[in-house]
Amino acid sequence: MQGKIIGISGPTVTVDLEDLTLYERVTVGYHKLQGEVVRLKSTGAVVQVYEETKGMSVGEPVVRKGSPLTVRLAPGLLNDIFDGLQRPLQRLGDEFGPFIRPGDMLSVVPCETRYNFIPEKKAGDEIRAGEYVGYVDEGRFRHYIPASRGGIVGQVMEGDICPDDPVVILEDGHRVLTYQQWPIRVSRPYRKKLFPRESLVTGQRAIDFLYPLARGGTAVLPGGFGTGKTILEQAVAKFAEVDIVVYVGCGERGNEMAEMLEEFRDLTDPWTGRQLLERTILVANTSNMPVAAREASIYTAVSMAEYYRDMGYHVLLLADSISRWAEALREISSALEEMPGEEGYPTYLASRLSGFMSRAGVVETLNGKIGSLSMVLSVSPPGGDFTEPTTQACLRNTGTFLMLDTDLAYRRHFPAINWSQSFSLYDAEMAEFFSREISPTWSDLKKRCQALLNKEEKLREVAEIVGAEGLQDTDRLLMFVAEQIRSTFLCQNSFTEDAFSPPEYTFELIEKLINIYDSGIARLEKSEPLPEILQDIET
Ligand SMILES: Nc1ncnc2c1ncn2[C@@H]1O[C@H](COP(=O)(O)OP(=O)(O)OP(=O)(O)O)[C@@H](O)[C@H]1O
Ligand SMILES: [Mg+2]
The missing domain is CATH 3.40.50.300 (P-loop containing nucleotide triphosphate hydrolases)
Structure with missing residues (x-):
C-alpha cells in the first residue's frame, strides 16, 4: 500500500497512510528511507525515520512494509561492523564510498557466501519452532540453524549451500532458511x-x-x-x-x-x-x-x-x-x-x-x-x-x-x-565462584583489602589535620600499604602489558600485598622501627 508525506519535522514524518499498525516498518520518500510508525492518528500516522531526512519534501511516496523493524539473524554476523539498522558498513564503504547516502542498502550477508551445512534432522522427523535442524561453521563457532516453524521434515539439504537456500523443507512445503528476520523490540524466547x-x-x-x-x-x-x-x-x-x-x-x-x-x-x-x-x-x-x-x-x-x-x-x-x-x-x-x-x-x-x-x-x-x-x-x-x-x-x-x-x-x-x-549485587555468588576456582581465601582477602582501603580513607582525614607524623606507627604502616594497593593493584594501565590480569595473578598480587602488611605489623609488635620496615617494603 502506498501513501504520501504530509509533514516533516526533523527525523519524524507525518504520512497519510491509513490502517498502519504501531511499530510497523515503512519506506519513506524517493530514496526509500527506512522508517517505523511511532504514533497513529485518527487520520494518518507519524513515522520515525532512521536516516537523514534533509532534502525530503511533502508529497513524496510512503510504502508500508507490513512487518516491524527487524534484524537478519544468520551465519556471517561475526567479524563484521554494522550500523544501527544492521547495514554492513565495511561492504557499503567498498561499494558506495566512505559516505553512506540515504537509502543505500546491501544484504547483511553477501549472496555469494557459501556454507557447509551439516544436518541434524532427517526426513520424517517432527520438529518444533526454534529447534535446531543442523549447523554450519562460522569461524571457530558452530552456528546452529533454528527452524522457523514446527512440522514434519520432508527434505533435508546437506553440504554446500548459499545464504538464500533452504536447509530443510517441511512436508507442508515450508522452507527453513539459514536466516530469519527478527523484530528488534521483541526479546527472543527461552x-x-x-x-x-x-x-x-x-x-x-x-x-x-x-x-x-x-x-x-x-x-x-x-x-x-x-x-x-x-x-x-x-x-x-x-x-x-x-x-x-x-x-x-x-x-x-x-x-x-x-x-x-x-x-x-x-x-x-x-x-x-x-x-x-x-x-x-x-x-x-x-x-x-x-x-x-x-x-x-x-x-x-x-x-x-x-x-x-x-x-x-x-x-x-x-x-x-x-x-x-x-x-x-x-x-x-x-x-x-x-x-x-x-x-x-x-x-x-x-x-x-x-x-x-x-x-x-x-x-x-x-x-x-x-x-x-x-x-x-x-x-x-x-x-x-x-x-x-x-x-x-x-x-x-x-x-x-x-x-x-x-x-x-x-x-x-x-x-x-x-x-x-x-x-x-553478585558479590556473594562470585566470592563462592572465585573461592572454588582460584583460592579458598579469596573472600577473606577481599574483606581485608576493603577494610584496609576504608580505614585508609578515615586516616587520611585525620592525617590532614594532625599531619602524618601525628599518627601511630601501625596506622602509618596501613596508609603505606594501602597506597601500594591503590597504585600497583587497583591501577591498571590499558596501554601496557598489565592491561590484562588473569584472576590467578590478581590473587597472587593482592595476597603478596596483604602479607607485606601482616609481616610489617608483626615486626612493629617486636618493636622494630617503622622507617626500617617501610624501607624494606619499598625495596
Ligand atoms: N585504563 C587506563 N589506562 C591508561 N589510561 C587511561 C585508562 N583509562 C583512561 N585513560 C586515559 O584517560 C583518557 C580518557 O579516557 P576515555 O576516552 O576512555 O574517557 P571517556 O570517559 O570515555 O571520555 P568521554 O566522556 O569524553 O567519552 C584516555 O585518553 C587515556 O589517556
Ligand atoms: Mg568515551
Missing part, C-alpha cells in the same frame, strides 16, 4: 531464566576482585567527561572471558570505533589465542550518524546477542554510551510533542531502559542449552551529576555499579573505579 552463578572474568583487577561481574548479569559504569569509560569498555571487550562480544558505539566519537576495529584486527583473545575480531560484532551509530537509528541500534545489537546466546554461548553486550541513546529517545519524543518528564526525557525512559536491561540473563534455551547474555553499559551523566534520570534509571536495574570518579581520573588513577561507592 525456556527459563536462571540465576547468574558464574563470574564474568574481565581481567581488570578492580572489577574482578572488588566488584565482580556475573555471566548473565548487568553492569553500568557512569562517569563524567574523560573518566575512562571508553577505555574501560574496550578493555572489557578485549579481555572478558566470553565466547562472543557485541560492542555498540552509541552516539560516541567515530574515530574511537575506527581505532577499535583496527586494534581488534591485530589483537588476540587471551583465552583462546584467536584473532579478537573473530568473536566480535561491532554496531556503530556514532555521533555523526542519524539520531533515530541510534535509538534502534541497541535493540539491533541485543537481538543479535540473544541469537548467539540461544546457541548456548556466553555473550557480552557492551554499549558506549547509554546516555546518548537516552538523548536520542528524548530528541524523538520532543519531535513527537510528547509530554516531557524529568530533564525533558520522556516519562517512559526508565521503563524502556529496564525493558532493555532485562534482556540480559542466564537462560535455558528452547534447545535445552545454557547460554548467557551479559551487559556492560557506560553512562555519561552531564556535568558528572549522578542524580540525573539516566544514571538513576540504570542504577535501579543494574547488578554491578562501577562508579568512575573524576578525582581519581584527574590524579591519573585508571581505571578510575571508586572503591567506596561502587557495588556488586
Whole structure:
C-alpha cells in the first residue's frame, strides 16, 4: 500500500497512510528511507525515520512494509561492523564510498557466501519452532540453524549451500532458511531464566576482585567527561572471558570505533589465542550518524546477542554510551510533542531502559542449552551529576555499579573505579565462584583489602589535620600499604602489558600485598622501627 508525506519535522514524518499498525516498518520518500510508525492518528500516522531526512519534501511516496523493524539473524554476523539498522558498513564503504547516502542498502550477508551445512534432522522427523535442524561453521563457532516453524521434515539439504537456500523443507512445503528476520523490540524466547552463578572474568583487577561481574548479569559504569569509560569498555571487550562480544558505539566519537576495529584486527583473545575480531560484532551509530537509528541500534545489537546466546554461548553486550541513546529517545519524543518528564526525557525512559536491561540473563534455551547474555553499559551523566534520570534509571536495574570518579581520573588513577561507592549485587555468588576456582581465601582477602582501603580513607582525614607524623606507627604502616594497593593493584594501565590480569595473578598480587602488611605489623609488635620496615617494603 502506498501513501504520501504530509509533514516533516526533523527525523519524524507525518504520512497519510491509513490502517498502519504501531511499530510497523515503512519506506519513506524517493530514496526509500527506512522508517517505523511511532504514533497513529485518527487520520494518518507519524513515522520515525532512521536516516537523514534533509532534502525530503511533502508529497513524496510512503510504502508500508507490513512487518516491524527487524534484524537478519544468520551465519556471517561475526567479524563484521554494522550500523544501527544492521547495514554492513565495511561492504557499503567498498561499494558506495566512505559516505553512506540515504537509502543505500546491501544484504547483511553477501549472496555469494557459501556454507557447509551439516544436518541434524532427517526426513520424517517432527520438529518444533526454534529447534535446531543442523549447523554450519562460522569461524571457530558452530552456528546452529533454528527452524522457523514446527512440522514434519520432508527434505533435508546437506553440504554446500548459499545464504538464500533452504536447509530443510517441511512436508507442508515450508522452507527453513539459514536466516530469519527478527523484530528488534521483541526479546527472543527461552525456556527459563536462571540465576547468574558464574563470574564474568574481565581481567581488570578492580572489577574482578572488588566488584565482580556475573555471566548473565548487568553492569553500568557512569562517569563524567574523560573518566575512562571508553577505555574501560574496550578493555572489557578485549579481555572478558566470553565466547562472543557485541560492542555498540552509541552516539560516541567515530574515530574511537575506527581505532577499535583496527586494534581488534591485530589483537588476540587471551583465552583462546584467536584473532579478537573473530568473536566480535561491532554496531556503530556514532555521533555523526542519524539520531533515530541510534535509538534502534541497541535493540539491533541485543537481538543479535540473544541469537548467539540461544546457541548456548556466553555473550557480552557492551554499549558506549547509554546516555546518548537516552538523548536520542528524548530528541524523538520532543519531535513527537510528547509530554516531557524529568530533564525533558520522556516519562517512559526508565521503563524502556529496564525493558532493555532485562534482556540480559542466564537462560535455558528452547534447545535445552545454557547460554548467557551479559551487559556492560557506560553512562555519561552531564556535568558528572549522578542524580540525573539516566544514571538513576540504570542504577535501579543494574547488578554491578562501577562508579568512575573524576578525582581519581584527574590524579591519573585508571581505571578510575571508586572503591567506596561502587557495588556488586553478585558479590556473594562470585566470592563462592572465585573461592572454588582460584583460592579458598579469596573472600577473606577481599574483606581485608576493603577494610584496609576504608580505614585508609578515615586516616587520611585525620592525617590532614594532625599531619602524618601525628599518627601511630601501625596506622602509618596501613596508609603505606594501602597506597601500594591503590597504585600497583587497583591501577591498571590499558596501554601496557598489565592491561590484562588473569584472576590467578590478581590473587597472587593482592595476597603478596596483604602479607607485606601482616609481616610489617608483626615486626612493629617486636618493636622494630617503622622507617626500617617501610624501607624494606619499598625495596
Ligand atoms: N585504563 C587506563 N589506562 C591508561 N589510561 C587511561 C585508562 N583509562 C583512561 N585513560 C586515559 O584517560 C583518557 C580518557 O579516557 P576515555 O576516552 O576512555 O574517557 P571517556 O570517559 O570515555 O571520555 P568521554 O566522556 O569524553 O567519552 C584516555 O585518553 C587515556 O589517556
Ligand atoms: Mg568515551
